[in-house]
Amino acid sequence: MSTPITASQRYYRRGTTKVLWLPAVANKSAPTRAEINAGTALEGETGAMAGWQTTSATVPTPALGSRFTPTVGGEITAADSSLTLWASKTGVDVRQLLTRETEGFVMWMDEGDVPGQTGDVYPVQVTSQAKVRELDTAAQIMVQFSITSEPAENVEIPAAA
Template identity: 80%
Template sequence: MSTPIPASTRYYRRGVTKVLWVPTIANKQTPSRAELAAGTSLEAETGAMDGWQTTSETVPTPALGSRFTSVVGGEITADDSSLTFWASKNGEDVRTLLVREASGFVVWMDEGDVPTQTMDVYPVTVTSQAKVREMDNAAQIMCQFAITSEPAENVTIPALTGP
């Protein structure tokens, strides 16, 4: 009999997931605690998110000697991604932080900022700050991002520092 996959400890994302804007990370595969601490926590003002996942294409590899066409892994891509924030009536909100053409990293700690758990590090450039204008909803700002190189996925969250 085969071994079953371990049972997951399921969770509700809101109140758990942390998302950071980090201006500088020397090595996206091994961000330091100091680099993460220099970032800005975004989850308290995040009202929606879209994208933030990679996909892999396949490439057909036909052979004359077979009618079956096998495939191999091909391009890895990431769709355009966005974060939508609550707008402030006085204008002091995400617009002062995530300005168009700012480059940095969006870091996702899906299970929270827990050392030894994993995070995903997305190198990005802010491409727009769109004001979401709707009649019956609270005002929001949607920041769109270009993912500029392959994200570092499932990177270990570093230990906390200090007392």
């Protein structure tokens, strides 16, 4: 008899997930507590997000001896990614922190900033600060990012120093 996968303890993302802007990380696969503490928490101003996931393409590997064409894993890419944050009537908001062409890291801690849990670290460059203009919604700024190298996924969140 097969063993079932462990039952998940499901959770609601809002109020749990943390997203940080880290200006510097020496090793994206092992961010230090000092690097995390030097970051800026964005979740309190984040109204929406898009992207922030990797995908892998497949490459066909046909062989003359079979009509079936198997595949192997191919290139890894990251989706176009953005964070949409609330704009301030005073103009003092995310626009001062995440200016165009700024390089750094976005760290996602999906289950919260809990030592021993895991998070993802995305090396990024800010590509734009688009002002979201809609009639019946509060003002927002959509910060778009290019993912500049392969993200480090499932990295352990370090304990407080």
